[in-house]
Amino acid sequence: MDQPNRSNPPEVIIGNNQITFVLNQDIYPRDIVLKTCYVYIDRMYFQLDIPRAKIITVTVKGKERLAPKELEKFKDDFLDELLNALLRKRISRQNQKLVEYIVGGAVTAALEKADARMGDTIKEDAVDPNRIEREIEALKKELEEEMDAA
Amino acid sequence: MNLVNKIHFNKKLYSLKSVETTAEIYQEFARFKIVNGKKYIDIEVDITDNEESSEQIIDEFKNYALLLNINHAGN
Structure with missing residues (x-):
């Protein structure tokens, strides 16, 4: 044997x-x-x-x-x-697979959060499209008042 | 008095580059003649010093060469 x-x-x-x-x-x-x-x-x-x-x-x-x-x-x-x-x-x-899942999950979550933040900023601008025009008008008015006062 | 010692590094464990780099670093303490053989890198070390310190230089040389190979292997 x-x-x-x-x-x-x-x-x-x-x-x-x-x-x-x-x-x-x-x-x-x-x-x-x-x-x-x-x-x-x-x-x-x-x-x-x-x-x-x-x-x-x-x-x-x-x-x-x-x-x-x-x-x-x-x-x-x-x-x-x-x-x-x-x-x-x-x-x-x-544990290699487990570590890869955890790190992968963390990175994905961080990227999604960053995307969501960017989306919010864009949305804020999109809610009021005339905001820039109104701001320009307000600045013009302020300038005219300053010139009148002078 | 000049002491000539020989060191043999197995090429499976020590790269020629690492041995050459180590020789460059230790050239102020000794003269090195490197022969790149088939299986081993053979080094002749010519040291103008006493026996005790020449042994230490050789041991330090071996450790430094090993360290370079460990780092290169990503350990």
Whole structure:
């Protein structure tokens, strides 16, 4: 009977102030690995490689010299952050349609409101077509009165 | 004393442009010779400094090149 394919856990080699993670790209895609490196790039030195198909290696060195315990903690944190990034990607993919609907709805509503406002202004002008003429007459009258007074 | 170090960047992860830009930025600390190979970008780093600071320059160089690639990938 065939055994189901089991993926090995990520291989981690801890050395002198240095850790190497050997990751399977089927589980940890390249963008996820890059995102995770970005989180720690101000504290650690990184070099990445793809030595063979589907395998990505991340070599990490502490900017400050790290004790074995600190390296061990970093290893756990890095692996957690990888999962965190994976989960965030999955959630954002799942919610993508929902976000598009909400943003689309908000934009449509804002445009409709703006159209309605423009319509009201045009309507106001349309209610009294003689308003401009009356205003001109009133201005003329005012000017004549001023001239008479002078 | 001049120290010559070698760095190899996998082209699937590091673009030639990003490596060249990084070399331009770090040229005041070292001389770089970039060879664009088939699978790797090979860099010879010639540093006129002590071993410790040359190691730091190389590590900083690697981080900067990675950062440019992360930003370019839209992360």
